Amino acid sequence: MRSRKVSPLLVPILGLLLLLPSRAFSGGTPGRASDVSSEGAAETLVATVCSCDPEAKTMNLLTGCGHALRMVKISVPSGTKLARKGQSLRLSDLKPGIIVRVQFRKSEELNLAQTVEVQEPGGGR
C-alpha cells in the first residue's frame, strides 16, 4: 500500500478552522468588517447617511442589526477621499438615504474616515 504523506502544516490549519465560530446557518452579516493592522483597528462600514454636517466635517451613519438600529458618528477630515463611481464628491453631496462604504480608524473618541464611497443597493444573497 502507498502511504500518504500529510503536510505538517495541515493539522494546525485544520485545528484553527475548527476553532473558528460557526456561521453555518447565517444568511449574511451586517456590513461591518475590521482589519487590525500595526496602526490600529481599521474598520469598514456600509451604512445609510442619516445626516451630514459639512461645517463640522461629520456625518451620522445608520447601521445596526435587525431592529436594533444604531447611529455611528464619523469625522470626515479635509483631504478624505469621497467618491461615487470614481467621481469626486463633497461632503455636502452626501444626502440622507445615500448608502456609503466608509473606511475609518478609531482615534481616541473619534471615528476618522479615510475613504467614503457611495454604494448602490445590493450585495444580497
Next chain:
Amino acid sequence: MRRVASLGVFPLLGAALVAGLGCARPIKTGDPLPGLTKQQRELFEQGRKVMEKQFTPETGLGPLFNAPGCSECHEDPVTGGRGDESEVHVALLRPDGFCDPLAERGGPVIQQHVTPALHAALGIESEPVPPEATTRASRTSPDIFGFGLLDTVPDSKILARADPEDRNHDGISGRPNRFTDGRLGRFGRKALVPTLREFIEGAFVAEQGITNPAVPTEESVGGSPLPPGVDPAPDPEIDQKTVDAADAFVRFLAPPAPLELTHLAKRGRVLFSRVGCAACHVPILKTGKSPVKALCHKKVAAYTDLLLHDMGPDLADICLGLAAPSEFRTEPLMGLHLMPRFLHDGRADTLEKAILLHGGEATASRARFQALDDIHKKALIKFLESL
C-alpha cells in the same frame, strides 16, 4: 384456538406496518422540519430551551425590555406561535422624505417595561417615546413557523416579482425594502431585515435587552445612556452558542400543516386567485441552495411575495427603511388558521374585516371580493381558514 390467535395477528401487523413504515407522521404545529439530521434536531431542542428561558436582570434581561423571554410573545399554541402582546414602534418622517428610525433616540422599538433597577434610577415604567417621533405603530407578535424556509428564498426570486413602476399595469407594484447597508430586506412587517439570523440577534436586544456577540451594546433610554449600576450582567449577556441554538430553533420550525380542504374551501382556493389575492400573497415560494438539506430547494406555501405594497392611508403608520407609512410587506398567510386576529396591529377580528381593510394596491381585489355573492365570499374565507 391457535387459528383464531394467528388470524388476529394480521390486522395488528398491518396496522403496525402502516403506522411505522408506510406513512410518515403528520407534522404537528411546532414540530421541526422533516429531514433534519440528528445533530440539527438536537440543536433545535437546545434552541427551544433558549426560547423558553425566562431571563432576569442578573442573566441579562433589560434594563429596557418588552418581554423576559422569546416564548412570552411567541407562545400560542406552542413555542414559536403567536403572542397576545402588542408593541410600539415609532419613526420620524422628515420633510425631505428621509425615514429616520430615531436610532440616536433609542431606535424604533419602544420597550414597554424596565427592570426594577432602572425604575429606581429614573422613575420610568417604559421607554419614553421621543418627542421627535412623527408616527407611531402598534405591532402584534406573529408566529414564526416556517421562517427558515423564507430565509432560504434567494433574493433573485423576490426581486423577480418586484414591479415598482407597475409596468404591467395590473395595479400591483411590489417593491423591495433595503436594510441600512443596501441589502434586500424580508423580515419584519416592513421587510427591513435581510436575514433571519440578524432578526433574531436584533430581537434579543430590542425585545429583551439581551446583548449578544452581534449586538454587544444595550438600547439607550430615548437616546440617553443607561445610568450607572442598572445593568448587572456583563456584555455580551449571551454567547454565540446560545444565539446559534435560538437561530436553529426558529430556522428549523416547520410551517404549520394546512387543514384539509372542504369542497367549499376548494372553490375558495380558485377564487383566491381569481379575485387577485394571489398577485401579492403568492401561494408558493421556492427556496434556493442551503447547507441544510431540509431547507434546500423546497417549496413553501407561504402566500407572500416578501415585497412591500401600498395598503392605503387607512392602514398607514410608521415608515421604516424605504417603506413608506402605507407600505407593508405582504403578510405570509401560512398558519392563518391559528390566528385569532389579523393585520399588522391585530385590528381585524375576522378575515372578512381584514380583507375589507385592504386598500391601496389591494383596492381592486377588495372590490372584486365585495362583488362576490355570499356563498363565494364564504368559500374564499373557508379557504383562508384552512391555511
